Amino acid sequence: MLRSMYAGISGMKNFQTKLDVIGNNIANVNTSGFKKGRVTFQDMMSQMVSGAEGPVPGNRGGVNAAQVGLGSQVGSIDNIQTQGNRQTTNRTLDLSLEGDGLFVVGRNLIDGATLGIDLQQSDVSFTRSGNFYLDNDGNIVNSDGLYLLGEGSEDAAGTGDFILNGELNKIAIPADAASFSIADNGTVNYVDPQGNTQIAGQIRLASFSNPGGLERTGSNSFRLTDNAGAFNDGDDLLNNINDLVTPGEQGSASIVSGSLEMSNVDLAEEFTEMITAQRAFQSNTKIITTSDEILQELVNLKR
Structure with missing residues (x-):
């Protein structure tokens, strides 16, 4: 199967987690003493296509490693302890x-x-x-x-x-x-x-x-x-x-x-992050549908 499909799945899962945190922040916008959450992401392991090579004196220069990333993962869900209004x-x-x-x-x-x-x-x-x-x-x-x-x-x-x-x-x-x-x-x-x-x-x-x-x-x-x-x-x-x-x-x-002390949630910031997460989620679903179309073309080669 295509690696891009699994990368898209990991992205969808991660942005769903981000939307969960944003939803909780917005739900507690008027909760006294509430501290908002924040999600950060990390890239997952990368598959090595070819390794790095050093330069050979008098022959050729060095070559960088070629790697294909396999998606993303949640790095942290932080409690932001800043002062509320x-x-x-x-x-x-x-x-x-x-x-x-x-x-x-x-x-x-x-x-x-x-x-x-x-x-x-x-x-x-x-x-x-x-x-x-x-x-x-x-x-x-x-x-x-x-x-x-x-x-x-x-x-x-x-x-x-x-x-x-x-x-x-x-x-x-x-x-x-x-x-x-x-x-x-x-x-x-x-x-x-x-x-x-x-x-x-x-x-x-x-x-x-x-x-x-x-x-x-x-x-x-x-x-x-x-x-x-x-x-x-x-x-x-x-x-x-x-x-x-x-x-x-x-x-x-x-x-x-x-x-x-009221919540430190900023609605303008949360709505902006929500739009970004929504578009990123949609982009990852597009990766999956595109990968599916490619697989469909491969299946149709025999016809």
Whole structure:
């Protein structure tokens, strides 16, 4: 059979994958915290027709290799972690990140227990989607009920003044709080019934050297992989509060309360890529039909 037919098939499969990624991008154009995908291609192996030869002094010059390519393959499907546009909502628990970093959310937490090395990595997710809420116990959670993690607080001196305790935990706002606010460094403050400002905790962020190495898990969340980069202690495990960074420090993002980071999908770019992929798909189908016509001519030679 003709090699061009198989090359056309590989091209059709690859551009179908590209159209799948483009379709997912367009479907999530209004999804908060969504990061678009991108497909890159590579050529497949090439069949050697004749090898390269060096020059023969006084006789002839060198000859290049002659190779026939056998199609293309998907090289990578990348997560593009660029900043999305910020949309103002004026809602205190809508948080957007201005810069690098991701919120850390978790589950399977016991009241009064701090998080540590016993926390399973499967129970921790990372997200740029900052639409948070308060549950019945006053804990800050996302739309899936996962707790927003950060540095907890406690009344260490027993005086009624709460301070940060240096431990990784969920952040809760007391039910009798008159109001609360979130600063750009992640500090969650509330006003107690006596009119005093107290600290409920401080939101911490995860910073990765290769955020594109995170794995999508759905629900606007990512999962840690071995290629995402190490935490602050040099390993790939979230063990304690020291593995996370304070917003606005160490080159991490600052938090903007009352706004949401929207998708970084550019519709004009996606439609352009879609037209290119569609035409490339059609061109590969034309290769197959042309190859089929040639084979038909060969079959008709006997007639």
